[in-house]
Amino acid sequence: MTPASPAAHLAESDPLALARVWYGFMTARVTIALAILVWHGALLALGQTVSPWMLLFCSGYLASALALRLTGRPSHSHSGHPSKRFWMGTVGVDALVFSTLQLMQSGGSINYSPLLGLPVLLAAVLGRRAIALGTAAGMTLLLLLLDIWKLYTHRAGDEAALFMQSGMTGMGYFVAAFLVNQLAVRLEREEQLALHSQQDAQLQTRVNELVIETLTDGVLVVDASGSARAANPAARLLLGTDSRTGKAPLQLDSQPGWLALLALAQKTFAEESTQQADIRIQHTGRSPRRVRVRTRMTAAEEGQADSLCVMFLHDLREMxxxxxxxxxxxxxxxxxxxxxxxxxxxxxxxxxxxxxxxxxxxxxxxxxxxxxxxxxxxxxxxxxxxxxxxRVPVRSGHGSAPLQIKLDEAVDTVCRDWSQQDPTRRKVQVSLGTLGLPVDFDPDHLRRVLVNLLDNALRYESGQVGAIQVDTRLLPDRQSSLLVWSDGPPMEQAVEQHLFEPFFSSESRSSGLGLYICRELCERHRASIAYQRATRERGGLAVQGNAFMVQFRPPKPSTLVARSFDIQPV
Known part of the structure; x- marks a missing residue:
């Protein structure tokens, strides 16, 4: 099989590269044609004798080169090589024009024969080796014919020197055609290797990005200054930041809840070793997240002053x-x-x-x-x-739509019923702030959750006015929440760690199933319940107490109860 030309390989691997080479040569032809026309125009302006046919011929060559540059396209035949029409419109036209100019110029003041090297270079870069050497042979033969014409018209001096010069020029054409063709083939091979390597790297990068984006574990890349270079959506969710911010950098020292992550990253850089720890990410007004973090350091490459710390975040709630x-x-x-x-x-x-x-x-x-x-x-x-x-949970009703209740009304009803059972001891301060927004929750399940939390609060409260407080509010992301607070003493660390586990209780007469059932009922409705030590205002004083917060899943917009008010975040 005939070896393909560099242009054929470029057309297969990178059509844009072929177009750049093709337009480069076409631009060179337009430049040379314009230079020849301007030169003859300048000679005419200086008063020298210039044939009108010469100016017309130069103008025609410029128009032909410009038309091919503007309207032509790099085309190949079915064999993968430039078509015959391409060679006739470029190499053939250039050889004809330059040889004609050499014959038409008078006085021998201008030598156009060096311009015959342009068709040789064009064939060497865009054609096969045989075409390049054939073009060099044709240009050499054309030089010899021009020398014979000079001898025939008696405008030449030393015949031997004239033929020697043409022979040396032809030999230079052959050498240039061979070397340029070899160089073009080598560059084309290197470009193909680079292109394939780039494609493999891009494919690997897309696969890595897809894997990291779909990981359920969070991946966080942090530098020595505490700036997060990259974070996948799972990491942004665990950090409590908006996942819609895309790849905006995060500063771990900008939020109090991230300081534990920053300390672990700094420890990794200081000791240059892998670290692992269970930390708590706490934001104001939100339930805390317990996260297990593992850190790894990347190896510093040449030209990079610092390494990076890769942090893998796993939500302990799922575990x-x-x-x-x-x-x-x-x-x-x-x-x-x-x-x-x-x-x-x-x-x-x-x-x-x-x-x-x-x-x-x-x-x-x-x-x-x-x-x-x-x-x-x-x-x-x-x-x-x-x-x-x-018992397996069964949703009431035959439809697939979730049950909805107005949180404020339901909480107010449960609190009043609970207080009326023992008005002397069961005193609760209620504050409602969801403005009638509904939540997806079974009313009986909500009653059971709230009663269990109130019973726990009553067991440890001090008995003072405002010792038990129940609040409903809207979080900044329009998510409804329920807070049950009591001024009881802080829990021991061992008790807090197993607070929602079944059959675990700090009292001998308790079954240890109350808080566990609360969590199970919340998870059935895709809500979450968490405990935290919180400060509340009571009688104008800030008092520490135990708070249980339930965050509800916001209902879909199509199922919202029609209201004529604007909901403002609290």
Whole structure:
């Protein structure tokens, strides 16, 4: 098979590169044609004799070169080589024009034969080696014919010197054609390798970006100054920043909740080793996020003064949720079976105790039956709670649309009902601030969550006015939240870590299922519940207390209740 030309390879690998080479040569032809026309025009302006046919011929060459430059396109035949029409319109026209100018010029003051090197270069760069050498041979033969014409018209001096000069020029054409063609082939091969390498690098970069963007774990790249060079959407979500900000840089020292991340990054740079820690990202008015962070340092390359710290962020809530799922999957079946087995004898004990209580008149014996009844009721409540957490949740209603309630009205109703059960002890201060915005939550489930939180608050509150406070408010992102606060003492660290785990309680008479059920009910409705130590105003003083915050999923705009007011963030 005939070896392809450099232009053919350029056309396959990079059509734009072929176009640049082609337009470069066409621009050179236009420049040379314009220079020749201007030269003859200047000679005419200086008073020298210039044939009108010479000016007309030069103008025609300029028009031809300009038309090809403006309207022509780099074209190839089906074999991948420049077409015959291309060679005739460029190499053929240039050879004809330059040789004609050499014949038409008078006095021998101008030598146009060096311009015959342009067709040789054009063929060497855009054509095959055979075409390049053939063009060099044709230009050499044309030089010899011009010399013969000079001898025939008796305008030449030394014949040997004249033929020697043409032979040396022709030899230079051959050498230039061969070397330029070899150089063009080599450059084209290097360009193909560079292009393939660039394509592979771009493909690898796109794959890496796709993998990093779709990772559920956060990836954060931090420099020594604490500036985040890059962060994927998962990392921005864990950091609590707006994911729509794209690739805008983040300064870890700009938010108090990120200072722990900054300290871990600085420790990584100082010790130049991998670090791992569980930190808490806390923002004002939001639930804290517990994140497990692993750091790695990149190797410093030549020309780079500093290394980078890559931080991998994993949400501990997901890890704990998986552990809870595995734990409850094993414990749920056993708990449900045990609860069913306990329910039947417990009902018999309760019934027998009630029958026995009817026949007893001794106060001491009646106290014993009362004790049995209270403990039986306690056991019945524990059995009901165990069966509740083991039962598969079923959404009420036949439609797929989620249940919606107006948070302010529901919270106000539950708080009033809860207070009326014991008005002397159950005093709660309620503040409603969601302006009637609905939330996706089952009303019975919300009642159970709020009652459990109020019961916990009542257990540890001080009994003063404003010791228990319930607030509903809108967060800056128009997300509704519910806050239950009490002025109880701070929890121990060991208790706080296992606060929402099942069967864990700091009191011996508690089943340890209340807060666990609250979290399960919130997760069923894609809400979240969290605990934090918070400061509230009571009687004009700032008082520390325990706060449980529930953040609800905002309803879809199409399901919002029609209202004629503007909702302002609180």
């Amino acid at each position: 704990e949720a998986r552990l809870r799922t595995e734990k409850m999957a094993a414990m749920g079946r056993m708990s449900a079976a045990v609860a069913h087995e306990i329910r039947n004898p417990l009902a018999a004990i309760t019934q027998a105790n009630a029958l026995l209580e009817e026949d007893l008149t001794d106060p001491a014996q009646q106290r014993l039956t009362t004790m049995v009844r209270h403990n039986a009721q306690r056991l019945a409540k524990i059995v009901d709670e165990v069966l509740e957490i083991a």
